[in-house]
Amino acid sequence: MMAIFKASQVLTEETTFYELLKKVLKILLESSGAQRGVLVFREGDDWQIKAVGTRGSKQIELPRTMAVDSQQNASSAILNYVIQTRNSVILDDATREGLFTDDRYIIEKRPRSILCKPLFYRNNLICIIYLENNLTTQAFSPDRQELIRLLGDQAAINIRNSKLFSELENTVVELNEEIEKRKKIQLQLLHSEKLSALGRLSSSIAHEFGNPLMGVKYLLSDLVERPGLNSEDRDLIELGIEECDRMKKLLKDIGQFNKPTSGKKESISLHNLMDNVLLLQHKFLKSRNLEIKRNYRATHDEIYAVPDQISQVLLNLTINAADATPQAGGTITVTTENRDEEILLSIKDMGTGIDPAIRDNIFEPFFSTKHAEDGTGLGLSISYGIVNQHQGTLSFESEPGKGTVFTLTLPRTD
Ligand SMILES: Nc1ncnc2c1ncn2[C@@H]1O[C@H](COP(=O)(O)OP(=O)(O)OP(=O)(O)O)[C@@H](O)[C@H]1O
Ligand SMILES: [Mg+2]
Incomplete structure (x- = not known):
């Protein structure tokens, strides 16, 4: 009872999928009497070994791609049987009894006790636990089987939740991207609104400035006609007149800001x-x-x-x-x-x-x-x-x- 209680606490705290796998497998190895264990998940159309652990070693391996047929770390005949029939396999001595004595893995690795169990969440097969012990036969006694069943049910719920959680996280990321996109579009809109506001403002400014400017120009035109001006002064005044014309044009251009010239x-x-x-x-x-x-x-x-x-x-x-x-x-x-x-x-x-x-x-x-x-x-x-x-x-x-x-x-x- 204590083992299950503790496990459920530890597992509930973990929401990251891969961290959760490590914890599930560790707890199973500590309390089930197994020496080695793997967890198998569906990935697309395939089933893959996603976690591998050995009792006593602290590390849980998380292989990227390891097919159930690879005969690495678990008997592929047993895994495929459980995937297809959705029934558990419990063997007291795998080398001597049961349907899998001819399996290459069993022949080579000679595991003794094996327990392989599907985990369901609302009738969906979500994970397969595979545990083995190479030293003792009958390692998985009925008591232990019961414990593994209870731990498995707890794990199934937490695995399911962590998957939902990571889907939710993805959705949040996507939403954020969408928000960023919209912000950008809004900025562009604001920008073009600014431009058209500027256009309106500058055409009224151009109008207001244009008249006094013409006044200055006529004044200068008058001045340049005066007798007695030296040529340097006349050049300067003429420059001033040219500048008035240029400013008038500029004002016109400003008035047409954002329009083709x-x-x-x-x-x-x-x-x-x-x-x-x-x-x-x-x-x-x-x-x-x-x-x-x-x-x-x-x-x-x-x-x-x-x-x-x-x-x-x-x-x-x-x-x-x-x-x-x-x-x-x-x-x-x-x-x-x-x-x-x-x-x-x-x-x-x-x-x-x-x-x-x-x-x-x-x-x-x-x-x-x-x-x-x-x-x-x-x-x-x-x-x-x-x-x-x-x-x-x-x-x-x-x-x-x-x-x-x-x-x-x-x-x-x-
Ligand atoms: N020669 C320069 N050396 C350093 N910074 C410069 C130089 N030319 C432009 N900049 C930078 O680029 C900015 C934009 O220049 P821009 O001519 O578009 O606008 P502005 O000079 O700030 O205002 P406006 O030209 O409308 O009076 C400047 O504010 C300044 O920070
Ligand atoms: Mg400038």
Whole structure:
């Protein structure tokens, strides 16, 4: 009674299938008078030996694949008989009596007492216990048989539960995967909602900004006509007028954010575009103590592109480079070169670099590490889109603490 009571306690605590097998077999070996034992389970269409133990040795083996016909550790004739008839086999001396004296295992290993018993749960055969003793005949007395029966019933319930438990665990894992999938879809939805909200917002901003901007432009146009201006001042004012036009276009583009561009492509010089951007940002760059190095090596810098869109890309890359540089200052190097049919333009800074943890995020819309007032996180995503539309590429290399190089490639035209 104590053995059964203890066993039922130990077995109930264990919910992991393979740990449970070990405990079942150990308890059987300790209390049944067997020297060796195996547990057999169905796997798909086959029956397999899933646990093997010897009395006195602490280890219970859990073979991955060991067919009942393998004649390893148990008589396959007896196992197959029990599987087919669903009856128990109890032999007092297997080498001399019963149906299995011709079995190869019995002849070779010469086991004496054998007990082989099916375990059922609600009429389903779920496991077979096979126990043997090579030394004594009649090891499995009626008392012991009764004990094994009671232990077996208890084990059957626990085995069944642990299988249910592991099925439940699998279901939980599957459910979690499903939840993750849905979260992702929801994020994407949120993302596209954000984009369309931004679209609405920016078209109203574009409208509100457009009018005063035109006011500034007319004012400048008026100013540039005044007699007595020196040519340097006139150039600056004209630049201001051009910038007003560019801003007007930009506002229009922002208003059409996320819509295909309607900009017209033309043949332009990439060096010129870059120079314009640097000229316009001259004050800003100076205020950041930045020195600009121009390393224009490309001999063919004509591209076929929408000028203000490419300017926008160059501007964003330049501002990003400046933002990454500490207040103490540094150098931004702009390099161009020709490679095959392409022109490469790279903007290199000596700033903070990009943390490898966010490498994959920086092209995402709204991804920014800057304060809300300094960055919306749209710069790179818009640039990427523009470059794509021009059959180009935009990539970067970065070393945290040392700096970053963004490289733009565009097809060149001759
Ligand atoms: N040259 C660079 N050095 C270090 N980090 C950079 C550099 N360029 C971009 N990043 C990182 O990538 C992020 C995204 O850049 P992106 O241009 O898309 O947005 P932003 O500059 O933060 O905001 P916005 O351009 O909309 O004003 C930045 O917040 C920054 O963390
Ligand atoms: Mg930016």
